[in-house]
Amino acid sequence: MCPNHPEGAEPESSPPEAARARALALALRQATASVGGRGALLHRWDPGAGRLSLVAVDGVDAEAARAWRELREEQDAPPSRALRRGVPVQVAGDGLATGAAGTVAVPLTGPGGPVGALSVLLCAPDEPDDVQMSFLYAVAAWAAERLEWAAEKPPPPRELAPVHERAVRTVKLTATLAEAVTVQDVVRAFAQYVLSPFGADGLVVGAFENGRLTKVGEAGYPADYVKRFEGPLVSGMPMTDVLRTHRPQFIESPAQMYERYPAVVDKIMMGTSPKTAWAFLPLVASGRAVGISVLSYNQPRPFSEEDRAHLTTLSTMVGQALERARLYDLEHARAQELQSALLPRVLPRLPAAVAAARYLPTGRGEQVGGDWFDVIPLSADRVALVIGDVMGHGIAEAATMGRLRTAVCTLADLDMAPDELLGHLNDLVSDLGEDFYATCLYAVYDPVGRTCRYSLAGHPPPVFVHPDGTVQSPVVSPDPPLGAAFPPFAVHEVGLADGSLVVLCTDGLIESGAHDAEQGLAELMRVLAGAGVRPARFTGADQEADLRGVEELCDKVVTEMLPDRERTTDDAALLIVHTRAMPADDIASFGLPDDPRAAGRAREFVRDQLSRWGLDELTTTTELLVSELVGNVIRHAKGPMRLRLLRSRILTCEVYDGSLSAPRIRQAAYTDEGGRGLQLVAALSRRWGARYLSDAKCIWTEQDIPNGTRGRAGAAPPGPARRGPAGFAGPTDDSAGPPSAALGPGARRAS
Template sequence: MGELTVALAEAVTTRDVVQAVADHVLPPFRADGLVVWLIEGGRLDVVGATGYPQEFLSLVDRLPLTETTPVTDVLGTGTPRFIGSLAEYGRRYPTMRHVAEASPRNAWAFLPMIASGRSVGSCVVSFTRERVFSDEERTLLTALSGLVGQALERARLYDVEHARAQELQRGLLPRKLPRLPVACAAARYLPAGRGEEVGGDWYDLIPLSGDRVAMVIGDVMGHGITEAATMGRLRTAVRTLADLDLPPDELIGHLNDLVSDLGDDFYATCLYAVFDPTTRTCTFCMAGHPPPVIVHPDGTVLCPHLAADPPLGAAEPPFEIHELHLPEESLLVLCTDGLVESATRDVDKGLAQLRQILAQAVPRIPHLWSGRQDDDVGRLEDLCDTVVSALLPARDQTDDDAALFIAHTRGTAADDVATCSLPDDPRAAGQAREYVRKQLAIWELDDLTVTTELLVSELVGNVIRHAKGPMRLRLLRSRSLICEVYDGSLSTPRIRHASYTDEGGRGLQLVAALSRRWGARYLHDGKCIWTEQSLPC
């Protein structure tokens, strides 16, 4: 009883309790079978068993409480039942004889499990040979069942909270990462080995205007439901700020304000990167986060040695911006410190090991650099599994969450980008329309010519009336047709509600009606107003 008490005190889940009973109750009694039921919604559900085939367990699972069985009898009376032979079983419960005959056992101790003065379930300790139970054995088994009942009630409460925590975690992380023309990605989240097994690590892949893409990974310090909820707030904030097309340093600055407002005990690390496929540049900020690892198509693995700003909640702006040029079709690998750091390994050693694993694993992946995007995702999933299994062979030996994010980036082909400069006078609209007609004819997108001419006319006309040059037009052919007009003004375009008698003010309404999406992003020397149109089928 002392050994069982210690084992039950250490048991966390229902499975742990069942295993403790199997290890510490069956051997002293020379028993070889165990089934544990818990009451759930007017029925008895099998939550654990030892020594029985699955076919038999299916017969005794989900038993209605109204059915007459040894299990329901002990629950109704609160008194154990000891049955020493198959014949005795048949005399007591003739309607259940077929269940006993299907069982590989010939003696049973049916025990009620009581917690807080009420029945929570039942367990049966069974024996292959027929048996006469002594008074001492009956007393001891009854006492043991009381210990087990208390432990199972605690474990069931934990299981319910654990299930809610896991549901919360799944709801806060992306269910599926988008597949974009310039980037596809795979990721892994690995909870801590013990405890509630949820935490504050997150990742995301966010499409931006101009065919650019944002990649983010973060880690709220600590793990538990509170940290998971904080992670959800930060991830939502990142998506909202990314939609505003803020540069990485400004976005990280807003996140820092958010974390600081949560209190002095909240800290988080974050890496936010923006990849521009037309220039193949990756611009990013690191707030207390490990640096990215880049894998080139020739197999070279690099990890830039960059000084990170302090974590969110402890940092002071401005945040430093870093810029990397990525060769065509590179891998960008982001991770949290739980993947590369442990009690026996510091971050630098872990990053070195990550580089070594990638250098060995990537060349073994067939067609990674020349395959279809759908196939690439599967290859990246396999690569994630390889990295995780090599760096974290035993998750139960760590108390930190870990996240891994691997993106395959692609540059935009030169013939999918068309740019022209425009004069800062009314002639610009006509020149823009002419350029659109010629370029869409080259791209065989003549069906979009009329609409695109109207869009560039309105955008260029707004610049002439309300902004200033220099002015530039850029067209991008991707999964949509992107039209961008650049100017030298920081004024913000807004849709007006024009009245019936107004002669103007409907330009942006027309832009919104003709395009799938539109917006503005701000540069250090001006702004860009952009539209997206769906390509014809």
């Protein structure tokens, strides 16, 4: 719609006249909106003086409207021409110097003859379409009644009250349909504003596609009966004729139904239905039938010409709204399917973390958003926790979310530190364009060090619930969102006791129209303060109980933070993780000398420790792995060296050294005497890789622990291994390269 000019001044009025003036101003605004105009004017006809007097103005400057303040019947102005001819008149040009492209004027008539004219200034020279004109007629009829009362004529007879009521309801229906988003919104609006004014007792709305009718809404019918309206169309049915001809069918009695459609009486319309009169209305949009609505009555009912015209006009409006809503529903469903496919279907069950999550789409009919979360297993039983939010709503944002989640999984698999990972993610979002931004929180929980290190990019901070019930959300200065940030990102660290909770969320959970993000975060901390934290077990039968507890806590948080989800305007994501520290007797560390004796000492340490753990079956394989890893350090890196074994659902073997060089696997030739060490490591382990500290690196391997030799009762079964290929062909050897060199299969970096 083109911009409106300031509204003109209203004449001084007594209180009743002021109420009428406000009502007429509302009618003018509706008239302007119906045709996308600049403004509107309303004139009252004075037959004694033979002139039209301006009584209401909307969207037209008072000075500009002055030219039409008084118009004689014989003048060539659009209101006068419409009054003389008794039909709508459209005139091109800017008669009031307001920038309008033309004017459409509609005569106002009452029981005694003409009472005035309604004029709308147009933004474009195109003629209003049939639907716009039909709505303009309804507004004009309502305004005419108001002018009659203002002239202190006798109030209209009682039988004319429904006309006024229908005009008001038409205005409300138009406004409601303009705001309707989903198909159900359209059906509810139709039922609310059409059933009662026309005295109908039942309504069925069906969508038509691929030769079939599908019910999308009903009122006043038994649930099993409306199924008869669904299915393929066949000849000899009123629905078929209506959809084929795009013309309504009004059937006033069962006898008339039998006369027109004898085959239908026993099959469809009669039988268990108490209805005895029907209005079959086509729902047409863009020249094609998109559905049908059926108004039905419990008693035979005649349909006047006014009823038929009004219902036909309303059905056209509903048809356009229904088509728009169906397109939205289709796009929304596809976007939700895309988003559901991109979010993790099941969170991994890990020794160090039991996690539950909730994704809550917006409840106000808007498109899907870009919220996501993930739990990613890292080496040494560490866990990466990530949550993010792509700004905006729609399929494009959901697709961007999928790209970012994939990128995070890839970068996390390289064991990057939180700040380094967000730096790479920031580059990715920046490359998407200036209109793409996202917030993100990436955290790494270490069950051995019992710490959580995280970085923020414009995202709400994490909340930590300690086993003693203390709730903590460290106050930090978050970096800007991804796409607007300039690395490096800050890294924050929190110590966590065994059994602590880590709670991550997006702003849709804590921010709303009722409170800001800071107040919402305080409310979230209050809710979490009342949640009991179960004692944690690193592995064992209590995993199921812990999972149930976290799931219940997720539900509690969602219920209390979003009590009225239907009114939410943003997506929300929630991730709650129950952390578990690794017991001290599952950790074994041993310093190694920086000389060739180191390999032998490492094998002795492995034999002794695995015997204590009851894992003698893994001794031979672990000795081979340790020998190769320590041998590589002696040949290609530097000390100091340290060997660490970790026992959980898997056995992790780590060799630390003081070099930042990267191990590289290669395909050795048949005549080569060496170069097969890392191939052997890859063949003997379920997964292997490297991660980097500030001044050293760690080469690690993982092995499955055979059933029955876990060494501790109640062991959780191994999770799915995320391993690299068994070999990597390349022109390099096992010698050390620069830190930026390519890593071997499954290799990952970390701090």
